[in-house]
Amino acid sequence: MNITPKTQQAYSLLHSGTLALARAERQGIRVDLEYTAKKKIHLTKNIERLERNFMETKFYKHWCHTVKNHRPNIHSDSQLGSFLYGVKKLEPTKQTASGKGSTDEEALTSLNIPELNTLLRIKKLKKLRDTYLSAFEREQVNGYLHPFFNLNIARTYRSSSDKPNFQNIPKRDKESMKITRDALFPRPGHQLLAFDFSGLEVCIAATYHNDPTMIKYITDPTSDMHGDMAAQIFMIDDFDRNREDHGTLRQAAKNGFVFPEFYGDYFKNCSDSLACTWGELPHGSWKAGQGIELGDETLSDHMRANGIKSFDAFTEHIKAIEKDFWENRFPVYAKWKERWWKTYQKYGYISMHTGFTCSGVMGKNDVTNYPVQGAAFHCLLWSFIQADRIMIRDKWDTKIIGQIHDEIVLDAHPDEIEMVCKTIKKITCVDLPKEWKWINVPLNIDAEICDVDSSWSNKKKLKI
DNA sequence: GGAACTCGCCAC
DNA sequence: AAACGTGGCGAGTTCC
Numbered sequence: 001m002n003i004t005p006k007t008q009q010a011y012s013l014l015h016s017g018t019l020a021l022a023r024a025e026r027q028g029i030r031v032d033l034e035y036t037a038k039k040k041i042h043l044t045k046n047i048e049r050l051e052r053n054f055m056e057t058k059f060y061k062h063w064c065h066t067v068k069n070h071r072p073n074i075h076s077d078s079q080l081g082s083f084l085y086g087v088k089k090l091e092p093t094k095q096t097a098s099g100k101g102s103t104d105e106e107a108l109t110s111l112n113i114p115e116l117n118t119l120l121r122i123k124k125l126k127k128l129r130d131t132y133l134s135a136f137e138r139e140q141v142n143g144y145l146h147p148f149f150n151l152n153i154a155r156t157y158r159s160s161s162d163k164p165n166f167q168n169i170p171k172r173d174k175e176s177m178k179i180t181r182d183a184l185f186p187r188p189g190h191q192l193l194a195f196d197f198s199g200l201e202v203c204i205a206a207t208y209h210n211d212p213t214m215i216k217y218i219t220d221p222t223s224d225m226h227g228d229m230a231a232q233i234f235m236i237d238d239f240d241r242n243r244e245d246h247g248t249l250r251q252a253a254k255n256g257f258v259f260p261e262f263y264g265d266y267f268k269n270c271s272d273s274l275a276c277t278w279g280e281l282p283h284g285s286w287k288a289g290q291g292i293e294l295g296d297e298t299l300s301d302h303m304r305a306n307g308i309k310s311f312d313a314f315t316e317h318i319k320a321i322e323k324d325f326w327e328n329r330f331p332v333y334a335k336w337k338e339r340w341w342k343t344y345q346k347y348g349y350i351s352m353h354t355g356f357t358c359s360g361v362m363g364k365n366d367v368t369n370y371p372v373q374g375a376a377f378h379c380l381l382w383s384f385i386q387a388d389r390i391m392i393r394d395k396w397d398t399k400i401i402g403q404i405h406d407e408i409v410l411d412a413h414p415d416e417i418e419m420v421c422k423t424i425k426k427i428t429c430v431d432l433p434k435e436w437k438w439i440n441v442p443l444n445i446d447a448e449i450c451d452v453d454s455s456w457s458n459k460k461k462l463k464i
Numbered sequence: 465g466g467a468a469c470t471c472g473c474c475a476c
Numbered sequence: 477a478a479a480c481g482t483g484g485c486g487a488g489t490t491c492c
Contacts (some may be wrong), residue, residue: 017478034478049482070488070489072483073486073487075486075487075488076488076489077471077472077488078488078489079471079488081471096470096471096472097470097471098470098471100470100471102471102472103471103472104471104472104473105472105473123472124473125471126487127473127474127486130485130486130487131473131474131484131486132474134486135485135486150483152473153482153483153484154482154483155482156481156482156483157476158482158483159483159484160482160484161475161483161484162483162484162485162487163484163485164484165474165475165483165485166475167474167476167483167486168473168475168476168483168485169474169475170474170475171474171475172474172475176474179472180474200476201476215491256478259480260480261480262477262480262481263480264479264480265479265480265481266475266478266479266480267479269480317469344470344488364478364479364480365479365480368480369481369482370481371474372481373481373482374482376476377476377482401470404475405475405476405482405483406476410484413477420471434469449489
């Protein structure tokens with residue numbers, strides 16, 4: 001696989017992008033070293049306590065007696081795997097890529113062994129301490145982190161980030177988010193401020209395939225693609241995304257079906273993720289009172305009442321929905337996928353809207369994913385460059401400090417917030433589509449802001 | 465003693 | 477017919 005900037009614009013985007021990103025790298029983000037030191041001690045105490053508890057269990061003693069060729073190590077997944085699936089002869093619910101029994105969170109949880117929950121808790125706390133807080137301490141210079149943003153790594157010509165990676169700091173899990181983001185601050189007297197494109201990859205995909213149903217979903221603010229899919233998947237007539245339980249199902253539909261399908265996944269994986277991970281329902285037959293809460297019933301009650309009484313029946317249901325999804329809901333999108341695969345097979349390359357050419361050995365999914373992922377990031381990068389230029393020209397006290405694929409992060413002066421919002425909004429929603437005529441759908445951004453002098457964990461929605 | 469590999473998990 | 481895209485990074489393990 002090989003992508004080259006084919007046009008002058010493509011080259012200059014990377015050239016200017018590198019310079020703008022370098023300014024953000026030099027600016028950096030403040031890190032609270034007193035906090036990281038204290039929190040690491042706190043985490044270590046908890047980890048050690050859990051380890052002591054675990055090592056007193058019969059489960060662990062059995063492990064120690066049966067481990068071969070190694071010193072017993074509770075942090076070794078390969079020892080754990082041999083013990084569970086080799087010694088105790090448990091049936092793995094999941095395999096790794098190389099065919100061994102999996103020891104990831106889902107696999108361990110499904111075994112219903114209380115000791116394993118302790119182990120999972122230890123793993124989580126160690127990850128927070130060793131991957132995030134320790135890295136912040138290691139990489140800081142005079143109390144500031146300077147994460148790198150690379151444009152020469154990702155095969156799609158997206159960016160990557162390292163030392164430390166600024167693009168994978170926990171967000172979804174509340175506890176992990178708080179522990180890690182409480183270490184990160186703006187300069188004294190400033191506020192962290194971020195803007196992200198809403199549904200950018202979906203919008204950019206639409207600029208390639210022009211599926212009318214998708215364009216309607218993007219253009220009509222009263223429509224809701226993920227809500228519609230949730231209603232279909234979970235068979236709900238009166239779907240209301242503002243109801244808390246329906247909101248959860250909408251999240252499930254979005255992350256367990258819609259996005260995986262767009263990336264090229266298929267119904268078997270989707271039904272597994274929807275039922276087990278999102279719905280908390282088991283393989284096999286479904287009994288009353290199982291799964292996540294849904295008003296005054298549970299998901300299994302609700303699905304059983306609608307004739308879906310087992311995991312296998314649910315999989316068949318998802319299979320039918322997948323067929324409907326591509327054949328009836330988004331047929332133009334589906335045809336585009338086929339057409340692009342044919343084009344690649346015939347000519348050996350495909351072109352991105354942003355002037356890059358992808359060639360070399362690619363799979364079917366790559367051919368449709370790369371141009372979308374790449375061009376979506378290029379929208380952010382172009383906006384980043386313009387914002388950087390204006391920031392310098394107008395001598396902003398506010399500084400750009402980083403970027404997360406479809407999001408730009410700033411360290412802002414309180415007096416400049418309104419002006420910065422206006423500027424970013426104009427660049428992203430007006431200037432960008434004017435510059436790149438192939439953007440034939442409206443783009444929107446959302447903003448989040450933290451209070452003055454407070455950490456990245458307390459961000460709130462900001463109306464712009 | 466370090467390179468390369470596997471596995472797991474964080475982000476979009 | 478086949479079957480999830482892009483990254484970074486830590487820990488354990490294996491190989492040289």
